[in-house]
Amino acid sequence: ETGVTQTPRHLVMGMTNKKSLKCEQHLGHNAMYWYKQSAKKPLELMFVYNFKEQTENNSVPSRFSPECPNSSHLFLHLHTLQPEDSALYLCASSHSDRGSLNTEAFFGQGTRLTVV
Amino acid sequence: AQKVTQAQTEISVVEKEDVTLDCVYETRDTTYYLFWYKQPPSGELVFLIRRNSFDEQNEISGRYSWNFQKSTSSFNFTITASQVVDSAVYFCALSENFGNEKLTFGTGTRLTIIP
Numbered sequence: 699e700t701g702v703t704q705t706p707r708h709l710v711m712g713m714t715n716k717k718s719l720k721c722e723q724h725l726g727h728n729a730m731y732w733y734k735q736s737a738k739k740p741l742e743l744m745f746v747y748n749f750k751e752q753t754e755n756n757s758v759p760s761r762f763s764p765e766c767p768n769s770s771h772l773f774l775h776l777h778t779l780q781p782e783d784s785a786l787y788l789c790a791s792s793h794s795d796r797g798s799l800n801t802e803a804f805f806g807q808g809t810r811l812t813v814v
Numbered sequence: 815a816q817k818v819t820q821a822q823t824e825i826s827v828v829e830k831e832d833v834t835l836d837c838v839y840e841t842r843d844t845t846y847y848l849f850w851y852k853q854p855p856s857g858e859l860v861f862l863i864r865r866n867s868f869d870e871q872n873e874i875s876g877r878y879s880w881n882f883q884k885s886t887s888s889f890n891f892t893i894t895a896s897q898v899v900d901s902a903v904y905f906c907a908l909s910e911n912f913g914n915e916k917l918t919f920g921t922g923t924r925l926t927i928i929p
Contacts (some may be wrong), residue, residue, distance in 0.1 A: 741919040786857065805859035
């Protein structure tokens with residue numbers, strides 16, 4: 699059983715829909731991440747939250763809106779997406795103590811998103 | 815800018831053969847970390863190893879071994895006596911400084927072990 703749980707595992711949505719992806723980690727970590735994995739492209743870091751504060755937004759379009767209400771939960775709110783946004787969205791968490799050695803990132807199983 | 819290159823897109827070997835997955839990286843940082851992750855069909859990335867730039871000692875963990883060579887900017891991964899369960903996509907990644915907040919991934923190598 700993974701320490702990082704993502705729901706739903708699969709999602710099909712229309713371009714005018716609004717949906718949210720959920721990530722929950724049970725590892726006591728304080729940093730959480732969203733990655734996008736598209737076919738034949740490297741994993742792309744989208745957002746980073748450290749201690750519930752967003753510390754990285756990797757030039758992600760505003761149709762993707764992250765939310766981190768606490769250190770255990772991370773959401774990705776989606777609206778007016780495009781077909782090219784179809785991908786596997788992976789959540790990860792790690793321990794971060796802001797300046798020293800962090801733990802490795804633990805990943806969830808991802809949400810396979812299809813935009814039609 | 816950081817870059818990770820995994821030139822082998824797909825590799826197939828017969829079970830029990832040894833296989834090496836190549837990883838070449840580029841960075842201007844003097845301190846950095848290198849990673850390997852395994853992505854089985856279930857989707858999650860499974861952490862395999864992290865090395866820092868000051869430790870060039872090769873590492874062995876069971877059937878897995880890693881060869882880090884700063885002179886060639888490579889961090890290759892070898893599986894000895896491969897098994898069907900090793901079939902997966904393997905990613906090499908690089909991060910600057912201490913954290914993995916800005917992991918730069920390669921495009922991955924799909925490894926298929928033929929029974």
